[in-house]
Amino acid sequence: MAALCSTWVEIEREKLLSNFEVNQHLIEIQSKNQWLNNNNTNKKKRAFNPNLEEVTKQTTFYFENIGPVPQQNIENITQMMKDLSKFKLEKIEKLQIINSAPQSLVTLYAVIEECDQRFNEQEIEEILQIIQTHFPQQAEDEEEGEGEDQVMEE
């Protein structure tokens, strides 16, 4: 108990992390601890830390299902950042573009503050084009899967 009081927050927000980076890190933790393969053969090697196992499982599950993380890699993210650098976007807005990869005009407007005043239509179209070339929209079958789930629950 006493140990819990020893925590001292040195820097609250040292850096921002993209979903992609977090996902990479968690997958690394999972593979180091043998949590990815569920074969009983090497069960002994599995490290025991239920909290960490649970949170890594849930977070990677989230990334698999929501957002563009599955189709991202270091190359296409850096390339997109280079392409977007000609626009005057805030750091936090770029981060949100990486994290959510808005595909439509309305979703881009939601991420970028005062989008209509800062950029003209052509520029906005171009931004969307850049996002689409680097992270193409996923096929629609995902949505169908969601619908099925719902029918089952009802």
Place this chain on the structure above:
Amino acid sequence: MFILSRLSDLIRIPPDQFNKEPKKALLNELHKKYSNKIIQNLGFVVSVWDLIKIDDGLLKPGDGGSYIKCIVRVIVFRPFVGEILTGWIDKCTPDGLKIKMAFFDDIFIPKAALFEGCEFSLNDNAWIWNADGAQLYLDVNEKIRFRVEQEIFRNVKPKGPTSIDGTVITNDDDEDNDNENAEKPSSYAILGSCQADGMGLVSWWD
């Protein structure tokens, strides 16, 4: 959505961990302590990112463990106000929507922060948005996009006294475990809103 925070801490390495590499043992203890936990006024800690500095271990008289002072960086889930997040609808109640993000589930959209013209339907147990004559359903398990409006940190009291065998004294043990989240207010919760264009179900806009 995620940030790196730098913490300093004094960690006790129990003697049974001495056979491990010191760095590994320390990382293990740090993960045990921080993963899946909420730090007051900081956010929800997912895991340790890296170790910045490790001091030499210290001994305490009468204790077999070694105490190591270290500086560590952790991954923290702490969305900023105004950030757009996506999650699943977990529950629909007359008071609003509860959102889950798999790893973090304490997100709530009060009914006042929903679209204008939203109604709760008791028959469907869902919220319906009457937008220009069209009825759009906000149903359970749908992907929903929302804006973070407020973050709430609560100081949660520790559990009650424990009996001799180390179990917490409660009248209804099983129930407590099942509804742990429902009964106790969580120490970190997010209030969201769903009022602007682009918010609401992901399938409406894409």
